[in-house]
Amino acid sequence: MYQPKLLENIQKALMAEQRQSVIQDGILLIALGITAIIAGIFNVYYASRLAQGVTSDLREETYAKIQSFSLENIEKFSAGSLTTRLINDMNQIMNMIMQLFMQMLRMPILIVGSFIFCIIIIPRFWWATILMVTLIFGFGFFVLKRMNTLFEKYQAKMDQISNQAQETLQGVRVVKSFNQGPQEIKKFNQTSNKLNDYNIVIGYWFSAVMPAFQLVAYLVITLVVYLIGQTITAHPSDVTVISPFVNYVLTLLWAVMIAGMVMMQFARATISLGRIDEILKAEPTVKFNEKASKKPLGGSVEFDHVSFAYPDGDKATLEDISFKIPAGKMVGIVGATGSGKSTLAQLIARLYDPTKGKVEIGGHNLRDVSEESLRKTVAFVLQKAILFSGTIASNLKQGNSRAKLHELQRAADMAQASEFIQRYNDSFDHEVEERSANFSGGQKQRLSIARGLISKSPILILDDSTSALDAESEKKVQEALEHELPDTTTFIIAEKIVSVKNADTILVLDEGKLVAQGTHEELLKTSTVYQEIYNTQRAKNAGGEK
Numbered sequence: 001m002y003q004p005k006l007l008e009n010i011q012k013a014l015m016a017e018q019r020q021s022v023i024q025d026g027i028l029l030i031a032l033g034i035t036a037i038i039a040g041i042f043n044v045y046y047a048s049r050l051a052q053g054v055t056s057d058l059r060e061e062t063y064a065k066i067q068s069f070s071l072e073n074i075e076k077f078s079a080g081s082l083t084t085r086l087i088n089d090m091n092q093i094m095n096m097i098m099q100l101f102m103q104m105l106r107m108p109i110l111i112v113g114s115f116i117f118c119i120i121i122i123p124r125f126w127w128a129t130i131l132m133v134t135l136i137f138g139f140g141f142f143v144l145k146r147m148n149t150l151f152e153k154y155q156a157k158m159d160q161i162s163n164q165a166q167e168t169l170q171g172v173r174v175v176k177s178f179n180q181g182p183q184e185i186k187k188f189n190q191t192s193n194k195l196n197d198y199n200i201v202i203g204y205w206f207s208a209v210m211p212a213f214q215l216v217a218y219l220v221i222t223l224v225v226y227l228i229g230q231t232i233t234a235h236p237s238d239v240t241v242i243s244p245f246v247n248y249v250l251t252l253l254w255a256v257m258i259a260g261m262v263m264m265q266f267a268r269a270t271i272s273l274g275r276i277d278e279i280l281k282a283e284p285t286v287k288f289n290e291k292a293s294k295k296p297l298g299g300s301v302e303f304d305h306v307s308f309a310y311p312d313g314d315k316a317t318l319e320d321i322s323f324k325i326p327a328g329k330m331v332g333i334v335g336a337t338g339s340g341k342s343t344l345a346q347l348i349a350r351l352y353d354p355t356k357g358k359v360e361i362g363g364h365n366l367r368d369v370s371e372e373s374l375r376k377t378v379a380f381v382l383q384k385a386i387l388f389s390g391t392i393a394s395n396l397k398q399g400n401s402r403a404k405l406h407e408l409q410r411a412a413d414m415a416q417a418s419e420f421i422q423r424y425n426d427s428f429d430h431e432v433e434e435r436s437a438n439f440s441g442g443q444k445q446r447l448s449i450a451r452g453l454i455s456k457s458p459i460l461i462l463d464d465s466t467s468a469l470d471a472e473s474e475k476k477v478q479e480a481l482e483h484e485l486p487d488t489t490t491f492i493i494a495e496k497i498v499s500v501k502n503a504d505t506i507l508v509l510d511e512g513k514l515v516a517q518g519t520h521e522e523l524l525k526t527s528t529v530y531q532e533i534y535n536t537q538r539a540k541n542a543g544g545e546k
């Protein structure tokens, strides 16, 4: 800040031939320069450490919050948007914090300081300085407001593009096998072009701002130099003023431009902060009672007049369902596709809460239990087998992190997975690649069944989990469940009646209603819906055998 003023002093001292003053101010000038360099290095170092540290804490806190979300919360935000927020928005916030500590303290000092020095150096033309500052600030605020709206639109498009990319990459097999590549590219390009349009408009504004600021500053400089020229005979010492004045005007201009850019960065980051805040403020729609006991709840399951509608669904998916299952029973759930079988199972695992009625496990209303006790009680093998990158063992141990090798082996035996695991040299240490691409559908199902079994939970839900298994393996899995887990309450959701024929009781769902309950033999006599499903499947099988 003080350097141009020192230059002016040196010029004056040179003209007055004051050698001592020239040397003194010269040394001061060099010392100031060196101090600025050292301070600059420390500034960047600490600003980036601080920005990284704060962002990393915030990212971890946000991620932990997402983990506490129910399925409803996640579906509401969408997985793509949550990913963009964790990566893109966090980067914006990190940049903002860096800029805050690198520029935001310095720029106001430079702006106010240069402004004061411009007036001190040549007080006669104070109005020119004020005119320049007014024009620059006025234009700056106008641009900033416009940019803010553009950045909001840009961020929303960014979410959309990330959702699209995620969906297509996750379903890459479908995309390829249905030759959907060109359509997907077209869809992606449309969004990408829109994003590009916003970027171009933002670019136009950026490219207009700099020259406009410079034009104003140079006009003022020209005006002041012209006016000094007009009055130089009356004020001959003004010659030494021109150079520091130009310097201060340029410093002011530079500081305003940097501050403007930082403000734009702030505008972007404020939107990002808002998007992170939305996550942090969102209330998990399924809340557990963490003060309740952490012990397993027991094996009995009761639905008491349970109805359920998905948050975005217009009608109830389950209607007035009531049943009681004592501990240790094997329960089949059958019904046409879309009849609500998976939804019913999700209510047992409390992935959603019923809209009406209550679900009880071991006599405890699920709304009153702790998450730990529920997770210890219910093991859910999902319809779609999902494995995580790591090893076979690391995936199985998600069911029970303390499981020993012999327990892994036993679960793999029961799930009919041992045969293919033993074929690998590294057995349970065999790598699971990203998206478990190195396993077949049947192998993935067997491993996810094994993962469910390892937890030795009192309740096991198999949601259509044997659909990719051949009839022989499916039978063996069922026999193992029956003989080796006699105390476990097992829910088997199946398309094929043959998969649940031996169950102690079968629940028959039709369009969200529980239309019948009983053993296979009882239902064949009493339930027309069951008879229809059974006869259709038998006819299909007979047709297949011919």
Ligand SMILES: Nc1ncnc2c1ncn2[C@@H]1O[C@H](COP(=O)(O)OP(=O)(O)OP(=O)(O)O)[C@@H](O)[C@H]1O
Pocket: 075, 310, 311, 312, 313, 317, 335, 336, 337, 338, 339, 340, 341, 342, 343, 344, 383
């Ligand atoms: N996350 C969701 N949001 C909105 N509606 C959903 C959601 N999941 C399922 N549904 C709807 O709820 C109904 C029941 O679905 P559910 O998956 O429970 O049926 P299902 O009997 O298990 O079917 P399938 O045998 O085909 O797996 C369907 O009409 C489905 O469209």
